[in-house]
Amino acid sequence: MTARPMSPNLALNQLVAERRALGDDILHLGFGESRLPAFDPLVEHLLAGARRNGYGAVQGDAAVREAVAGYFTRRRMPTGPDQVVVAPGSKPLLMALNLVLPGDVVIPRPAWNTYAPQAAIAGRHAVSVPIPAEAGGVPDPAALRATLHAERRAGRDPRTVILTLPDNPTGTLASPALIWEICAIAEQENLTVVSDEIYRDVVHDPTTPFLSPSEVIPHRTVVTSGLSKSLALGGWRIGVARFPGDEAGLALRDDVLSVASEVWSTLAGPMQQVAAYAFAEPPELRAHLAASARLHGAVARAVHEIFVAAGATCRPPTGAFYVYPDFEPLRPVLAAKGVTDSPSLARHLLDECDLVVLAGHLLGDDVHALRFKAATSMLYGDTPALQWQSLRAADPLALPHVARALARIGRGVERLVS
Amino acid sequence: MTARPMSPNLALNQLVAERRALGDDILHLGFGESRLPAFDPLVEHLLAGARRNGYGAVQGDAAVREAVAGYFTRRRMPTGPDQVVVAPGSKPLLMALNLVLPGDVVIPRPAWNTYAPQAAIAGRHAVSVPIPAEAGGVPDPAALRATLHAERRAGRDPRTVILTLPDNPTGTLASPALIWEICAIAEQENLTVVSDEIYRDVVHDPTTPFLSPSEVIPHRTVVTSGLSKSLALGGWRIGVARFPGDEAGLALRDDVLSVASEVWSTLAGPMQQVAAYAFAEPPELRAHLAASARLHGAVARAVHEIFVAAGATCRPPTGAFYVYPDFEPLRPVLAAKGVTDSPSLARHLLDECDLVVLAGHLLGDDVHALRFKAATSMLYGDTPALQWQSLRAADPLALPHVARALARIGRGVERLVS
Numbered sequence: 001m002t003a004r005p006m007s008p009n010l011a012l013n014q015l016v017a018e019r020r021a022l023g024d025d026i027l028h029l030g031f032g033e034s035r036l037p038a039f040d041p042l043v044e045h046l047l048a049g050a051r052r053n054g055y056g057a058v059q060g061d062a063a064v065r066e067a068v069a070g071y072f073t074r075r076r077m078p079t080g081p082d083q084v085v086v087a088p089g090s091k092p093l094l095m096a097l098n099l100v101l102p103g104d105v106v107i108p109r110p111a112w113n114t115y116a117p118q119a120a121i122a123g124r125h126a127v128s129v130p131i132p133a134e135a136g137g138v139p140d141p142a143a144l145r146a147t148l149h150a151e152r153r154a155g156r157d158p159r160t161v162i163l164t165l166p167d168n169p170t171g172t173l174a175s176p177a178l179i180w181e182i183c184a185i186a187e188q189e190n191l192t193v194v195s196d197e198i199y200r201d202v203v204h205d206p207t208t209p210f211l212s213p214s215e216v217i218p219h220r221t222v223v224t225s226g227l228s229k230s231l232a233l234g235g236w237r238i239g240v241a242r243f244p245g246d247e248a249g250l251a252l253r254d255d256v257l258s259v260a261s262e263v264w265s266t267l268a269g270p271m272q273q274v275a276a277y278a279f280a281e282p283p284e285l286r287a288h289l290a291a292s293a294r295l296h297g298a299v300a301r302a303v304h305e306i307f308v309a310a311g312a313t314c315r316p317p318t319g320a321f322y323v324y325p326d327f328e329p330l331r332p333v334l335a336a337k338g339v340t341d342s343p344s345l346a347r348h349l350l351d352e353c354d355l356v357v358l359a360g361h362l363l364g365d366d367v368h369a370l371r372f373k374a375a376t377s378m379l380y381g382d383t384p385a386l387q388w389q390s391l392r393a394a395d396p397l398a399l400p401h402v403a404r405a406l407a408r409i410g411r412g413v414e415r416l417v418s
Numbered sequence: 419m420t421a422r423p424m425s426p427n428l429a430l431n432q433l434v435a436e437r438r439a440l441g442d443d444i445l446h447l448g449f450g451e452s453r454l455p456a457f458d459p460l461v462e463h464l465l466a467g468a469r470r471n472g473y474g475a476v477q478g479d480a481a482v483r484e485a486v487a488g489y490f491t492r493r494r495m496p497t498g499p500d501q502v503v504v505a506p507g508s509k510p511l512l513m514a515l516n517l518v519l520p521g522d523v524v525i526p527r528p529a530w531n532t533y534a535p536q537a538a539i540a541g542r543h544a545v546s547v548p549i550p551a552e553a554g555g556v557p558d559p560a561a562l563r564a565t566l567h568a569e570r571r572a573g574r575d576p577r578t579v580i581l582t583l584p585d586n587p588t589g590t591l592a593s594p595a596l597i598w599e600i601c602a603i604a605e606q607e608n609l610t611v612v613s614d615e616i617y618r619d620v621v622h623d624p625t626t627p628f629l630s631p632s633e634v635i636p637h638r639t640v641v642t643s644g645l646s647k648s649l650a651l652g653g654w655r656i657g658v659a660r661f662p663g664d665e666a667g668l669a670l671r672d673d674v675l676s677v678a679s680e681v682w683s684t685l686a687g688p689m690q691q692v693a694a695y696a697f698a699e700p701p702e703l704r705a706h707l708a709a710s711a712r713l714h715g716a717v718a719r720a721v722h723e724i725f726v727a728a729g730a731t732c733r734p735p736t737g738a739f740y741v742y743p744d745f746e747p748l749r750p751v752l753a754a755k756g757v758t759d760s761p762s763l764a765r766h767l768l769d770e771c772d773l774v775v776l777a778g779h780l781l782g783d784d785v786h787a788l789r790f791k792a793a794t795s796m797l798y799g800d801t802p803a804l805q806w807q808s809l810r811a812a813d814p815l816a817l818p819h820v821a822r823a824l825a826r827i828g829r830g831v832e833r834l835v836s
Contacts, residue, residue, distance in 0.1 A: 006672075007679030010476050031473075038471040046468050046688065051802075053456040055449075055652040058428050088506045088655065088682060095681045099539055117680045121517055123541060234473040235687035237506065254424070261425030262535045263513045264506060268686060269653035270464065384469075 008113050008362040016356055027408050029374040030356040032168060034202075034232035034296070034321060036377075036391060037384040039288045042231065042274055049273025056266040058257055060086030060240075064272050067279035068240050074281070075200070077214050077223070083243045085256055086267045086275055090198055090226040090239030091118075093256065096263070097194055097222060097241075098122035100255035103159025104151065108139045110324070110363035110371070112168045112196070127151055127158065128364050135315065136324065137167030138174040141181040148189050160192045163213060166199045166319025169363050169373035171300055173203060173319045176211035183216040193221040198239075199320040201230035201289050204297025208318055219244050222252070227278055229320070230289055238267065238275050291391050296321040298396050300376040302406050307374075310413045321377035324360075327370035330417050334370060339416075341368050353412035379405040426531050426780040434774055445826050447792040448774040450586060452620075452650035452714070452739060454795075454809060455802040457706045460649065460692055467691025474684040476675055478504030478658075482690050485697035486658050492699070493618070495632050495641070501661045503674055504685045504693055508616055508644040508657030509536075511674065514681070515612055515640060515659075516540035518673035521577025522569065526557045528742070528781035528789070530586045530614070545569055545576065546782050553733065554742065555585030556592040559599040566607050578610045581631065584617040584737025587781050587791035589718055591621060591737045594629035601634040611639040616657075617738040619648035619707050622715025626736055637662045640670070645696055647738070648707055656685065656693050709809050714739040716814050718794045720824055725792075728831045739795035742778075745788035748835050752788060757834075759786050771830035797823040 005011070012030040019026055059065065065081035072079035087093045091114060098105070098118045107115045109128035119126040129139035129147045139147075139161065151158050163182065166173040174182075186193050193213045203210060214221035226239035243253040260266075267275065278285060300317040307314050307325035314325040327334060327345065334340070339348045346359035349372070360371035380390040381401045390396045397403060423429070430448040437444055477483065483499035490497040505511045509532060516523070516536045525533045527546035537544040547557035547565045557565075557579065569576045581600065584591040592600075604611050611631045621628060632639035644657035661671040678684075685693070696703060718735040722743075725732050730743035745752060745763065752758070757766045764777035767790070778789035798808040799819045808814045815821060 006476065006676050007683075010473075010679045010683070013473075014475075033473055035472070038469055042471075043468045047465055050461045050464050051456055053460075053651050053653045054453070055428075055431075055451055057432075058424065088686070091680070092510075092682055114680050117676075121677060121680060233471050235471045235684065237683065237686045258424050258535075259539060261428045262509070262532050262539060264510055264682070265425075265428070265655065266653065268506070268655045268689065270688070271686065 007117065009358055012356060012358060024354070026350065026354045026356055027405065027412070028356045028378050029376070029409070030358045031378065032322065032375050033234050034229055034292070034377045035380055036232040036292060036387050038233065039231060039285070041284060042233070042278060045274045045277040046236075046270050049270035052269025052273060054269065056269050056272055058261045058266055060084065060267060061272050061276070063276045064279070067276045068242070071279040071281065072223070072242050075212070077212060077218070077242065079242055080245060082250065083245050083253065085241045085243070085253060085260065086272065087239045087241070087260060088237040088264055088267050088271070089228065090196070090224040090241070092260070092264050093224050093239050093241040094118060094194070094196070095122070096256045096259040098124055099259050100252065101160050101192060103157040106139060106144065106147065106158050106161040106191070107364065108137060108162070108164070110136065110169055110360055110365040111162070112164060113358070113363050115162050116364055125156060127156070131170070132178065134178065135167065135172035135174045136170030137164035137172065138178055138182050141178070141185060144182070144185055145189075158191070160194060161186060162194045162196065164196045164199075165210070165212065166203060168199065168320055169322050169358070170315055170324040171317030171320045171322035172315045173208060173210065176209050179211045179213055180216060183213050186213070186220060187217055191220070193217065195221055195223045197223050197225045198229050200225060202293050202296055202321065203319045204293055204300070205318065206290065206293070214242065219246050219249065227275070230292065231278060232292070236271055236274065238271050240275070240279070295380065295391055295396055296377060299379055299402065302397050303374060303376045303409060306406065306410050306413055310417045321375060323374050323376060324371060325374070331370060333417055339370070342371060343367065345370050346372055349412065349416060353415045355409065355412040425535065427776055430774060430776060442772070444768065444772045444774055445823065445830070446774045446796050447794070447827070448776045449796065450647075450740065450793050451652050452647055452710070452795045453798055454650040454710060454805050456651065457649060457703070459702060460651065460696060463692045463695040464688050467688035470687025470691060472687065474687050474690055476679045476684055478502065478685060479690050479694070481694045482697070485694045486660070489697040489699065490641070490660050493630070495630060495636070495660065497660055498663060500668065501663050501671065503659045503661070503671060503678065504690065505657045505659070505678060506655040506682055506685050506689070507646065508614070508642040508659070510678070510682050511642050511657055511659040512536060512612070512614070513540070514674045514677040516542055517677050518670065519578050519610060521575040524557060524562065524565065524576050524579040524609070525782065526555060526580070526582070528554070528587055528778055528783035529580070530582060531776070531781050533580050534782055543574060545574070549588070550596065552596065553585065553590035553592045554588030555582040555590065556596055556600050559596070559603060562600070562603055563607075566603075576609070578612060579604060580612045580614060582614045582617075583628070583630065584621060586617065586738055587740050587776070588733055588742040589735030589738045589740035590733045591626060591628065594627050597629045597631055598634060601631050604631070604638060605635055609638070611635065613639055613641045615641050615643045616647050618643060620711050620714055620739065621737045622711055622718070623736065624708065624711070632660065637664050637667065645693070648710065649696060650710070654689055654692065656689050658693070658697070713798065713809055713814055714795060717797055717820065720815050721792060721794045721827060724824065724828050724831055728835045739793060741792050741794060742789060743792070749788060751835055757788070760789060761785065763788050764790055767830065767834060771833045773827065773830040
C-alpha cells in the first residue's frame with residue numbers, strides 16, 4: 001500500500017500554486033470549486049454557533065436533521081429526521097457507504113475522480129460503464145445491463161451503482177426517462193443506488209425536470225448532498241445523506257453511523273448551526289442559490305460555446321459548473337503538435353496555452369480520448385468584490401473581468417487548434 | 419458487514435439523554451469530554467477565519483503546519499512543517515494510518531474504544547496485550563514480546579503498536595523507563611509506533627517527566643494529537659499528525675494525504691485559523707492550558723480517592739481526566755448483588771447508583787473483570803459560569819457544585835459496596 005496518489009484535482013491545485021509562484025500566468029480550470037464568497041447570513045450563523053465546542057451527536061443534532069428532512073421533503077422525497085445523517089462533507093459519507101455496502105460498485109465513465117479511489121481504499125472492486133451520448137452522471141443503460149451480466153459471469157458481485165445528478169464532470173443532467181431506465185435495471189438486478197445530488201441546486205434553468213432515483217425506488221436509494229457546491233462552502237465541510245426509511249434503510253444508516261462514530265465523531269458544532277439554517281432554505285437563501293445557479297449557467301454556456309466554436313464536440317451544460325469537451329474532430333490537427341491522448345492534451349494546454357484542465361483519464365475516461373474537464377466556476381473574479389459583482393449582474397458575461405477570462409480561454413483554445 | 423455497533427462512548431451519550439428525558443437524575447461519567455467552555459481567544463480566531471469558505475490545502479495551510487511544527491519542536495521533537503498533517507480531528511488521521519500501514523496492529527488492553535473498531539473497519543487484524551501494573555497506554559513489555567513471537571508463529575504479521583500517552587482509560591502516564599523498553603522492542607521487532615499524545619497537555623503536574631517514543635525512535639514513530647481534550651474543543655474537530663522526517667516517513671505521510679484527499683479533503687478553513695493560533699501557544703493560552711490541567715488533576719484525584727476508600731484498587735491518575743478502578747477486592751460483596759462481571763457492574767451502577775460509567779470490556783478489557791472507566795471531566799458544572807468558576811478556583815473541590823458532584827459519586831459507590 002505505498003505510492004498512493006493524491007486526489008488529482010487537489011494535486012493539480014498544488015501544481016498551479018507552484019507554477020504561479022514561478023511567475024507563470026495560468027488560468028485554473030482544473031478545480032471544481034465555486035469561487036464565490038460566503039453568503040453573509042451563513043457567516044452570521046457560523047458566528048452564532050461558535051461556542052458549540054462540545055461533541056455533538058454523531059448523526060447530527062435534531063434541529064439540523066429536521067431542516068435536512070424538510071429540504072428533501074420539499075423535493076418530492078418525504079423524509080423523517082431519522083433518515084438523515086450529517087457529516088463533515090459528503091466525501092466521508094460516500095467513503096462510509098463504500099465501507100459498509102456489500103459487493104462491487106459500478107461507476108459511470110467518466111465520473112468524479114473520488115469514486116474509484118474510495119472504492120479502492122475500501123478494498124471494493126469497481127467497474128466502470130460508459131455514459132450515454134445524452135448526458136453524464138449515469139451509465140448507459142444497455143451497457144450497464146451487459147456489464148452486470150459479464151461481471152457476474154466472471155464471478156463478480158456488482159451490488160451498487162453510483163449516479164451523479166447533475167453530473168461532475170460533464171455538467172449535464174440525466175433526463176427522467178434515463179433515470180427511469182436505470183431504476184428499472186437497479187430493481188431487476190438488485191442494485192443499491194447511491195445518488196450523489198450535491199449539484200442539485202446548481203441546475204441552471206429551474207424548469208429543467210429533475211428526477212431523483214429515490215422518487216422511483218426509494219427503498220434502494222441513498223442520496224448524498226452538501227453545501228460545498230451550491231453555496232460555495234467547500235472549505236466549511238458540510239455534507240448530508242438521506243437513507244431509505246424502511247428497516248433495511250435504517251440498518252444501513254446504522255452501519256454508516258457506526259463508521260461515523262469511529263472515524264469522524266460528528267460535524268463541527270458551528271457548522272451544525274450553519275446547516276440548520278441553510279437546509280431550512282429561507283427566502284433570502286433561495287434567492288442567493290438562484291442567483292448562483294444563473295451565474296454558473298451563463299458562464300458554463302459561454303465556455304461551452306468557445307470549445308464548440310473551436311471544433312470540439314461537447315454536451316451542452318445544464319447543471320453544475322463544468323464542461324467536458326471532446327477534441328476528437330481535431331485529432332489530425334492536434335497530432336501534428338504531438339497531442340495524441342488525454343495526458344498530452346492537458347499537458348499541452350498547460351505548457352502552451354496557459355490553461356489548467358483536468359485530463360479525462362484522471363476521471364476514469366479512455367486515456368486515448370482527447371477529452372478533459374474544465375471547471376467554469378473559477379472565472380468570476382479574484383476578489384470577493386468582483387465575485388459579488390458577477391453574482392448580481394444581469395449579464396455577467398458583459399463584465400470586464402469575466403469577459404477577459406473568457407477571452408483568455410478563447411485565445412488558449414485558438415492556440416491549441418490552429 | 420451488518421449490525422456494526424456505534425462507538426460505545428457515543429452510544430452511551432444517547433442512552434443518558436434518553437434516561438434523562440424520562441426524568442432519571444443520573445451522573446454521566448461515561449464520556450471523555452472536557453466539559454469546559456471554549457477559551458475566548460479561540461472563539462475570536464474562529465470568527466476571524468469565518469470567511470475562509472474555499473477549499474484549503476489537504477495537508478493544512480502553511481501557517482498551521484508551521485505552528486504545529488513549533489509545537490512539537492518545543493517538546494523535544496524537532497519538526498519541519500512538511501512533517502505535519504492537520505485534519506478534522508485525530509480520529510480520521512488514526513483511521514487513515516490504519517488504512518495505509520501494513521500488517522497487524524498491537525493494542526494495549528484496555529485501550530481507547532476506537533482503536534480496535536478502526537482496525538476492523540480497515541480489515542486489519544488487531545491483537546491486544548495487557549498493560550503493566552505501573553501504568554496504562556502501553557503494553558506490558560514482556561507480554562508484548564511474547565505476543566509478537568506467538569503471533570508470528572501463528573502466521574500473523576504484527577507491524578504496528580499503538581500507545582496512548584497519557585492514557586485513556588487509565589489516566590496514567592507510562593514512565594520514560596517503560597517507553598525506553600517499548601521502543602527497544604519496536605526497534606528489534608521492526609514495529610511502527612503510533613503514539614496518540616492527545617492528552618499530552620493534560621499531564622496534571624507539569625514536572626512529571628514525559629518521554630515520547632518519537633524522541634527515542636523518531637524514524638519509526640508517528641505522533642497524533644489535537645485540541646479536543648486539552649482545550650475542550652471536541653466539537654470543533656481539530657487534529658494533527660507528525661510523521662518522521664526521513665524518506666520513509668514522508669512516504670507514509672503521502673499515503674495518509676492520499677487517503678485524506680479522498681475521504682475528508684481538508685480541515686475546515688475557520689478551524690485552520692483556530693489551529694494556527696492554538697498550536698503557536700501564546701502565553702495566555704499556556705496559562706489556560708495549565709489551569710485546565712490543574713483542574714483535571716484535582717478532580718481526578720478526588721474521584722480516585724473515593725473509589726480507593728470504598729475498597730477498589732486503582733492506579734493514581736497523573737494525566738487526562740479518567741480513573742479506572744478495579745473492584746476485584748470486593749467481588750464477594752458485589753456477587754451477592756448479582757454483579758459478577760464488567761457488564762453487570764456498569765448496569766448496576768446505572769440502575770441502582772445513578773452513575774454512568776464505561777464498562778471495561780467495551781475498552782477491550784476482560785469481560786469477567788470488575789473494572790470500568792469513569793471520566794472525571796464532567797463534574798465542573800452544568801453552565802459556562804460554573805465551569806469558569808471551577809477553572810479559576812484555587813481549590814475547585816471546595817466549590818459547592820463540584821463538592822456536590824463528588825458527594826453523589828461517593829453515595830453511589832457506597833450503595834454499590836455496602
